[in-house]
Amino acid sequence: MLDLAHTEMPLPAADPAPAVPPLGEHLRSPELRSAMLVQQEALHAARTYLREQGFTELLPPLVGPVTDPGGRGAKALDVDYYGRPYKLMTSAILYKQASLRGFPRMFYIAPNVRVEPAETAGTGRHLVEFHQIDVEMAGASREDVQQIAAGLLRRVVAHVWQQVPEELTRLGRRAEDFAGLLAGGFGRRTHAEAVERLSELGHRQSPDAEIDWAGERLLSLAADRPFFIDDYPKGSRGFYDREDPERPGVLRNFDLIADGGFGELVSGSERESQYAALVTRMRESGENPAKYAWYLDLAREGLPASAGFGMGVQRLVRFLTGLDALWQVSAYPKLPGVIAP
Amino acid sequence: MTGLHADGFPEAAVRARARRGTAEVFPAAGSYGSRLFGAGAGTPDAGAAPHGPGDGLDRARLVPPVFMPRRLEKLIDLGREPLHDDVDLRTALGGFTSELPLYLSAFGSTRAGSGDLAIAASRQAARLGIPMVIGENMVPVHGYRGGAERSALLARIAAYVAEVPDGVGGLVVQQSTEDADGEVWNLLYSDPATRPLLDSGRLAFELKTGQGAKPGLGGMTVVGRAEAAALAGRFAVRDVLGATEESDESGEPDESAGSGGSGTSPAPGTSPLLLRCATPGTFTQEILRQQIRFMRNNYPRARTWVKFHPGRDVAEAAAVAWAAGADAVTVDGAEGGTGWAPLVLMDAAGLDLAECLRRIGRPAGCLLASGRMWEGGRAVKALTLGATAVGLGRAALLAVDEDPDNGLVRLVAALALEARLLISALGQYRAADVGPDDVWWSDGSAAPAAPTAPGVTR
Incomplete structure (x- = not known):
């Protein structure tokens, strides 16, 4: 029997928070200006692509009695709402599922706030305030939304290279950096395969947990184009990711990992929509x-079955620009654990 | 002293130890040469239990052998005959290092467990270099930040962090279903105040599925009407306590007062004191397994502990927890409990600690035991039955009530001396080396340790 209690997992160390320039200086930096021009084109391309695919853009809610419980120690901010404890949205996933009743293909470009643990300040991939291209599709399978996510990413990359190539080259990006991506055919592996690959690379990764930051970076560096990781284990994700009825303990979900060390761009899944399953999964989490x-x-009245994903806008722009850290592609960066305006 | 009492608990002996420390381990030194001693002259109250003539642990005896190969090993190691001082009590415990096979149990959110006494206990536990568990429901009841003053939870953490030596001890925080609404673990995990503990690997979160004194039920406290109104929406509050004679000016009786509402019942809706009930939470094998994995996934830099009430399937539950990666499993025997509980539950429900340990058998991971611990005998018996360490709950509160500066330190010094005496008498020199051969029941009531529960699926 595998006895995890005695498999000593080293506790991951915290990266130090990077030195971010004062806001006034940051806002004047040429890198930020280039990044914002890239971001503007990326959002334009994303909206165009999703509308072509029949999606309707809604504007997201900002506060609610509950929000995505999230994971990895990120905390939701409390809001006193007429005397009731409300939360600022960490993600609007629950509202996306609800929206399907009227909008079977919908998306937001949604601001999210997650008070991430301070130890994530140095990962280059965490901001407290960030945005997602948040997509949900009724009646869809995981494979259906993976196709949308891949198409969306390809369209965005092609569009920014067409519209603002000089900004990308100024930041040191080369067209060949995206050759694999534009050629199509993203890779795919399961979570279990990713864990095994990391073990071969000498990185200890819990088989029951999300791929940790260091592990994800290793896999990302070894790839020449983005790839999907499917089938995360239950216990590593939210209650709304659907459990595979054929394989208990395995979720019908995925991440899309960028190549070149940039790591996760997208998280998505088929959604749980059955009332009893949702209640049980809530207890399990x-x-x-x-x-x-x-x-x-x-859910008791009946939520449509669906699948969807969220693509991190800042992570996308960091990948496009090749900049090191998310704070460089946010006009008003808030790093975990760092008090900032 | 605050007027804290613990009926059915050897309170006088605990208070004496809090005052006099190791002197209480022996008969009065002044009587030496003028009194005769033998069986029955032992520690006062040591065999007294709230549930008849002592529980399984009290009835057990430690049985030193004649031949002691481990003593020979120690003799060779030291180059001289070993003494009880040579017993090393430092213990690896739930991912931490503890100076002793001891930890401070959770006190819960009762008044006794969250005021100055709890802060004094935190400070002394830190000085002792032993881990401390902070109970559930402190945030929904007392808040996280507090107002102008620091909240009860943060005050206890600050007291502990300020005094704990480098490299030992650790802080463990429970979260109940109601706490989950307040996201206690998330708050702590991202709080700069806990960063030193997190960075030194000394923060753990404990998933609590129940408690010894009221197995199968959630936390209960007594609240006044004003507090009840403030808690509405987060807890169930029930008007079942009638007019309580033992209430004090704060409107809340001692957690141990034990005479649940002895006055004439007032008209409905007018009793000054109400029962606040937290939910116990729903668990299946799969829910437990997934919650543990969720904790490990969400808080990778914190250790994961799980606490069970003395359920009849405790062996199966412990096996699931260890297999899912729990760093420690705590079992709270039916003797346990600093919290308010219905009398019938205390009298009639749950396995005693010895039976819990017997059912678990040889543990597949770190096993912690609590339930009426206060002296070395019960503690060492629990270690022989598989526990890695034992928790002090009521005894710690009484000791700090007796002396807020050094009461717990003295109580523990007495316990540690007894543990060293007993473990060396068994021919062992490390706490982890005692085993089921070292304990005996004259009535044969407790069979030797069974193997770990079968039938646990992963």
Whole structure:
């Protein structure tokens, strides 16, 4: 029997927070200006692509009685809402599922706030305030939304190279950096295969958990084009990721990992929509079902089956520009654990 | 002293130890030469239990052998005959290093467990270099940041962090279903105040599935009407306590007062004191397994502990927890509990600690045991039955109530001396080396340790 209690996993060390220039100086930097021009084109391309695919853009909610419980120690911010404890959205996943009743293909470009643990300040990949291209599709399978995510990424890359190539080259990006991506055919592996590959590379990775930052970077550096990681284990993701009915303990979900060390760009899944399964999964993730009353009431009435994903805007722009850290592609960066305006 | 009492607990002996420390381990030194001693002259109250004539642990005896190969090893190691002082009590415990096979148990959110006494206990536990567990429901009841003053939770953490020596001890924080709404673990994990503990690998989170005194039920406290109104929406509050004679000016009786509402019942809706109930939470094998994995995934730099009530399937539950990667499993025997509980649950529900340990058998990971611990005998018996360490709950509160500066330190000094005496008498020199051969029941009531529970799927 594999006895994990005695498999000593080293506790990951914290990276030091980088030195971010004062806001005034940051806002004047040529790198930020280039990054914002790239971001503007990326968002334009994303909206165009999704509209062509029949998606409707809605504007996302900002606060609610509950939000995505998230994971990896990120905390939601509390808001006093007429005397009730409300949360600022860490993601609007629950609202996306609800929206399918009227909008079977919908998306947001949504601001999210997650008070990430301070230890993530030095990963280059975490900001407290960030945005997602948040897509949900009724009746879709994981493979259907993976196709949308891949198409979206390809369209964005092609569009920015067409519209603002000088900004990309100024930042040191070369067209060949994206040759693999534009040639199509993203790689695919399961979480279990990724864990095995990391073990071969000498990196110890828990088989029950998300791929850790260091591991994800190793896999990303070894790739020549983006690739999907499928089938994360239950316990590593939120209650709304659907469990594979054929393979208990395995989720019908995925991440899309960029090549070149840039790591995760997209997280997505088929969604759980059955009431009893949602309540049970909430308990398995330590949540109190009572606080999700509005969402569970909808689930009792019947939520459409769906699949969807969120693509991190800042992570996307960092990948496009090749800059080192997310704070360089955010006009108003807030690093975990760092008090900033 | 605050007027804290613990009926059915050897309170007088605990208070004496809090005052006099190791002197209480022996008969009065002044009586030497003028009194005769023998069986029955032992520690006062040591065999007294709230559930009849002592529980399984009290009935057990430690049985030193004549031949002691480990003593020979120690003799060779030292180059002289070993003494009880040579017993090394330093223990690896739930991912931490502890100076002793001891930890401070959770006190819960009762008044006794969250005021100055708890802060005094935190400070002394830190000085002792032993881990400390902070109970559930402190944030929903007392808040996280507090207002102008620091919250009860953060005050206890600050007291502990300020005094704990480098490299030893550790802080463990529970989270209940109600706490999950307040995201206690997330708050702590991202709080700069806990960063030194996190960076030195000395922060753990404990998933609590129940408690010894009321197995199968959630936390209960007594609240006044004003507090009840403030808690509405987060806890169930029930008007079942009638007019309580033992209430004090703060409107809340001692957690151990034990005379649940002895006055005439007032008209409905007018009783001054109400029962606040937290939910116990729903667990299946799969829910437990996944919650542990979720904790390990979400808090990779914190250790994961799990606490069980003395359920009849405790062996199966412990096996699931270890297989899912728990760094420690705590079992709270039915003797345990600093919290308020219905009398019938205390009298009639749950396995005693000895039976829990017997059912678990040889543990597949770090096993922690609590339930009426206060002296070395019960502690060492628990170690022989598989526990890595034992928790002090009520005894710690009484000791700091007796002396907020040194009461717990003295109580523990007495316990540690007894443990060294007993373990060396068994021919062992490390706490981890005692085993089921070292304990005996004259009535044969407890069979030797069974193997780890079968039938646990992963």
